[in-house]
Amino acid sequence: MADARNGYALIEYLRQIATADRLEELQAVLRAAPRRLVGAQGATFVLRDGDRVFYADEDAASPLWKGQRFPLEDCISGWAMLHSQTAVVPDIHEDARIPQAAYRPTFVRSLVMTPIGHPSIAALGCYWDHVRYPSDADVALLHAVADAAAEAIDRIGLDGAPVAPTLAE
Numbered sequence: 054m055a056d057a058r059n060g061y062a063l064i065e066y067l068r069q070i071a072t073a074d075r076l077e078e079l080q081a082v083l084r085a086a087p088r089r090l091v092g093a094q095g096a097t098f099v100l101r102d103g104d105r106v107f108y109a110d111e112d113a114a115s116p117l118w119k120g121q122r123f124p125l126e127d128c129i130s131g132w133a134m135l136h137s138q139t140a141v142v143p144d145i146h147e148d149a150r151i152p153q154a155a156y157r158p159t160f161v162r163s164l165v166m167t168p169i170g171h172p173s174i175a176a177l178g179c180y181w182d183h184v185r186y187p188s189d190a191d192v193a194l195l196h197a198v199a200d201a202a203a204e205a206i207d208r209i210g211l212d213g214a215p216v217a218p219t220l221a222e
Contacts (some may be wrong), residue, residue: 062090063194070201079205084110087179092192094160095180099130101173101210106130113180115160127152133166134173139192140166144184163187167195170203174211177202188195 066086070161072195073079080098095113099106107194108118111157132150133140142164164187169175177199179187 062086063197066198067089067201070198070205071206074209076206076209076211079202079209080110081197082113083177083198083202087177087195088112090194090198091165091179091187093179094182095178097130097178097180098108098133099166099176099178101125101134101175106134106176113160114182117159117161117180118155123155128155129164129166130176130178133168133176137171138172139168139196140164141187141192142166143186165192165195167192167199168201171207175202 054157054172065080069082070079073082074150083098087093087098095117095212096112097111097113097117097119097212098109100109101107102122103113105122106128107122108120108130111117111119125135129142131141140150142148142151145162145164147157159180160182161180162183163181164178165187166176166178168176177195179195
């Protein structure tokens, strides 16, 4: 839930994003900040890699998909990037966009996946271990981080990251 503490935390995270001068520094903020801002049990930073997504980093209660690649069309991060829309999924078992087999062995029960950039070149994901209806304030916090991340990526570039910066939609 957003409150004054989250406001101060958001300001600090935005400062860290704005001063990052390497992708690794940016990733360090993007894997941790979203989780802390919205009280999630997990967060991930996903990069677009041609017609696939690459789960570049994560901070989670237990391992999820760090280092793995999936077709854009087969995962919720790809959906968010392809549609340039935030996916809010209160219950993963009730959403057809969620590949149930991939989530079955995990703790994840609800999530928010926010695209980064226009066109989308990355995404931020937050995961909860229970059915949860994220507040508008939580989604707005994640959008603020994603917008700052897009500016940082434009400024510092992806420097060898496995991503095609533009794709025909």
